[in-house]
Amino acid sequence: NAGVTQTPKFQVLKTGQSMTLQCAQDMNHNSMYWYRQDPGMGLRLIYYSASEGTTDKGEVPNGYNVSRLNKREFSLRLESAAPSQTSVYFCASLRDRGNQPQHFGDGTRLSIL
Amino acid sequence: KQEVTQIPAALSVPEGENLVLNCSFTDSAIYNLQWFRQDPGKGLTSLLLIQSSQREQTSGRLNASLDKSSGRSTLYIAASQPGDSATYLCAGSNYGGSQGNLIFGKGTKLSVKP
Numbered sequence: 001n002a003g004v005t006q007t008p009k010f011q012v013l014k015t016g017q018s019m020t021l022q023c024a025q026d027m028n029h030n031s032m033y034w035y036r037q038d039p040g041m042g043l044r045l046i047y048y049s050a051s052e053g054t055t056d057k058g059e060v061p062n063g064y065n066v067s068r069l070n071k072r073e074f075s076l077r078l079e080s081a082a083p084s085q086t087s088v089y090f091c092a093s094l095r096d097r098g099n100q101p102q103h104f105g106d107g108t109r110l111s112i113l
Numbered sequence: 114k115q116e117v118t119q120i121p122a123a124l125s126v127p128e129g130e131n132l133v134l135n136c137s138f139t140d141s142a143i144y145n146l147q148w149f150r151q152d153p154g155k156g157l158t159s160l161l162l163i164q165s166s167q168r169e170q171t172s173g174r175l176n177a178s179l180d181k182s183s184g185r186s187t188l189y190i191a192a193s194q195p196g197d198s199a200t201y202l203c204a205g206s207n208y209g210g211s212q213g214n215l216i217f218g219k220g221t222k223l224s225v226k227p
Contacts (some may be wrong), residue, residue: 043217101159103146
């Protein structure tokens with residue numbers, strides 16, 4: 001039971017570099033989400049995707065882009081990384097029929113120097 | 114805009130004690146409220162989800178309540194164990210389905226001492 005899988009688990013970047021965080025779920029969920037978790041700030045929504053081919057901004061979208069490649073995969077891209085984007089990034093998915101909880105991956109710990 | 118607050122930020126109790134974690138929210142038009150557990154270096158694990166039409170949910174030693182009129186939810190943990198040590202997060206959603214974006218509190222870090 002893999003659930004939600006995020007890669008990589010850890011990454012260190014230099015300011016200005018780009019990278020893509022990968023997320024895949026094997027639960028046939030329609031909706032997928034990207035959050036960031038910062039000390040003292042809690043989790044905040046970056047982007048979400050209600051279905052394949054659709055994406056919408058969350059609370060803190062600036063500096064990020066996303067792609068819903070297919071129903072399983074939802075990637076988050078940092079085009080030009082900044083130190084303020086140092087954070088732990090979580091991907092989640094949701095079976096949006098009925099009142100169901102979101103399922104979370106184990107996170108990607110990203111440091112930008 | 115929905116805001117979620119958790120107090121206290123940290124709590125330390127001896128093993129065996131019953132305890133209550135508190136969560137408050139500002140918008141009573143809440144669709145559901147969820148409690149999660151987060152272990153260090155790990156993702157979030159859903160513990161309980163309470164729909165707006167419900168007053169409480171139970172799972173094993175855990176009981177979560179929801180009072181929309183007062184804007185409060187509590188997570189009751191009975192007979193606490195060292196394995197319960199973790200950060201507990203509550204999150205509210207004002208909509209269902211794919212639009213049900215979660216608004217999180219900052220969490221309560223629980224330490225249960227043997």
